[in-house]
Amino acid sequence: MSSSGTAAPINSQEASDLLHKLITESTKVQAAFRSGCGFVATVCGVIKVAPGGSFSIQSGDLPELSLVMFNPSTAVSFKYGDTRAFLSTPPPEEAPRFCSALSFAFPDGSDLTLFEIA
Secondary structure (H helix, E strand, C coil): CCCCCCCEEECHHHHHHHHHHHHHCCCEEEEEEECCCCCEEEEEEEEEECHHHCEEEECCCCCCCCEEEECHHHCCEEEEEEHHHCCCCCCCCCCCCEEEEEEEECCCCCEEEEEEEC
16 A cells, blocks of 8 residues: 555455444444535444445434445445555544545446544
Protein backbone atom coordinates (compact mmCIF):
# COMPACT_ATOMS: atom_id res chain seq x y z
CA MET A 1 0.00 0.00 0.00
CA SER A 2 1.47 3.32 -0.98
CA SER A 3 1.36 6.48 1.06
CA SER A 4 0.22 8.56 -1.90
CA GLY A 5 -3.33 8.98 -0.62
CA THR A 6 -4.81 6.09 -2.63
CA ALA A 7 -6.33 2.80 -1.59
CA ALA A 8 -5.31 -0.56 -3.03
CA PRO A 9 -7.62 -2.73 -5.13
CA ILE A 10 -8.76 -5.91 -3.37
CA ASN A 11 -10.87 -8.86 -4.51
CA SER A 12 -14.47 -9.57 -3.49
CA GLN A 13 -13.48 -12.20 -0.90
CA GLU A 14 -11.10 -9.79 0.84
CA ALA A 15 -13.83 -7.12 0.83
CA SER A 16 -16.30 -9.62 2.28
CA ASP A 17 -13.84 -10.61 5.02
CA LEU A 18 -13.18 -6.97 5.95
CA LEU A 19 -16.91 -6.19 5.96
CA HIS A 20 -17.55 -9.23 8.18
CA LYS A 21 -14.87 -8.01 10.61
CA LEU A 22 -16.51 -4.58 10.85
CA ILE A 23 -19.89 -6.22 11.52
CA THR A 24 -18.77 -8.79 14.10
CA GLU A 25 -16.75 -6.21 16.03
CA SER A 26 -19.65 -3.68 15.90
CA THR A 27 -17.17 -1.13 14.63
CA LYS A 28 -18.52 2.39 14.24
CA VAL A 29 -18.15 3.64 10.69
CA GLN A 30 -18.92 6.70 8.66
CA ALA A 31 -20.52 5.59 5.40
CA ALA A 32 -20.18 7.94 2.45
CA PHE A 33 -22.31 7.25 -0.62
CA ARG A 34 -21.58 9.05 -3.90
CA SER A 35 -23.91 8.62 -6.86
CA GLY A 36 -22.69 8.52 -10.44
CA CYS A 37 -23.92 12.10 -10.90
CA GLY A 38 -22.11 13.42 -7.82
CA PHE A 39 -24.80 13.38 -5.10
CA VAL A 40 -23.18 12.61 -1.72
CA ALA A 41 -24.77 11.36 1.50
CA THR A 42 -23.13 10.27 4.75
CA VAL A 43 -24.24 8.54 7.92
CA CYS A 44 -22.36 7.34 11.02
CA GLY A 45 -23.30 4.14 12.78
CA VAL A 46 -22.69 0.41 12.89
CA ILE A 47 -23.23 -2.07 10.08
CA LYS A 48 -26.14 -4.50 10.44
CA VAL A 49 -27.13 -7.49 8.33
CA ALA A 50 -30.34 -6.83 6.38
CA PRO A 51 -32.58 -9.21 4.39
CA GLY A 52 -31.62 -10.39 0.91
CA GLY A 53 -27.84 -10.14 1.22
CA SER A 54 -27.95 -6.44 1.98
CA PHE A 55 -26.40 -4.48 4.80
CA SER A 56 -27.41 -1.28 6.53
CA ILE A 57 -25.60 1.44 8.42
CA GLN A 58 -27.87 2.97 11.03
CA SER A 59 -27.18 5.99 13.21
CA GLY A 60 -29.40 4.65 15.99
CA ASP A 61 -31.86 1.94 16.94
CA LEU A 62 -34.59 3.42 14.74
CA PRO A 63 -33.80 3.05 11.02
CA GLU A 64 -35.88 6.09 10.15
CA LEU A 65 -33.35 8.33 11.93
CA SER A 66 -30.59 7.78 9.34
CA LEU A 67 -30.04 4.75 7.20
CA VAL A 68 -27.92 3.63 4.26
CA MET A 69 -28.54 0.20 2.71
CA PHE A 70 -26.34 -1.56 0.17
CA ASN A 71 -25.69 -4.97 -1.33
CA PRO A 72 -21.96 -5.61 -1.79
CA SER A 73 -22.62 -8.52 -4.18
CA THR A 74 -23.60 -5.99 -6.85
CA ALA A 75 -20.28 -4.13 -6.61
CA VAL A 76 -17.85 -4.41 -9.51
CA SER A 77 -14.67 -3.39 -7.71
CA PHE A 78 -13.36 -2.97 -4.20
CA LYS A 79 -10.58 -0.98 -2.53
CA TYR A 80 -9.08 -0.88 0.93
CA GLY A 81 -6.79 1.58 2.61
CA ASP A 82 -5.49 2.10 6.12
CA THR A 83 -4.01 5.25 7.65
CA ARG A 84 -1.12 5.16 5.17
CA ALA A 85 -3.59 5.71 2.30
CA PHE A 86 -5.10 8.86 3.81
CA LEU A 87 -3.79 12.26 2.90
CA SER A 88 -1.26 13.62 5.39
CA THR A 89 -3.25 16.82 6.04
CA PRO A 90 -4.86 16.42 9.46
CA PRO A 91 -8.65 16.85 9.60
CA PRO A 92 -10.19 19.67 11.65
CA GLU A 93 -10.39 18.96 15.39
CA GLU A 94 -14.16 18.35 15.30
CA ALA A 95 -13.89 15.84 12.43
CA PRO A 96 -13.76 12.11 13.18
CA ARG A 97 -10.43 10.34 12.75
CA PHE A 98 -10.40 7.30 10.50
CA CYS A 99 -8.13 4.26 10.67
CA SER A 100 -9.27 2.42 7.52
CA ALA A 101 -11.54 2.69 4.51
CA LEU A 102 -13.34 -0.04 2.56
CA SER A 103 -14.85 1.04 -0.75
CA PHE A 104 -17.40 -0.63 -3.02
CA ALA A 105 -17.83 0.63 -6.62
CA PHE A 106 -21.07 -0.19 -8.45
CA PRO A 107 -21.83 -0.55 -12.19
CA ASP A 108 -23.86 2.69 -12.34
CA GLY A 109 -20.81 4.74 -11.31
CA SER A 110 -21.85 5.11 -7.67
CA ASP A 111 -19.67 4.06 -4.75
CA LEU A 112 -19.97 3.51 -1.03
CA THR A 113 -16.99 3.91 1.28
CA LEU A 114 -17.01 2.71 4.87
CA PHE A 115 -14.56 4.73 6.98
CA GLU A 116 -13.64 2.99 10.24
CA ILE A 117 -13.77 5.56 13.00
CA ALA A 118 -10.71 5.46 15.28
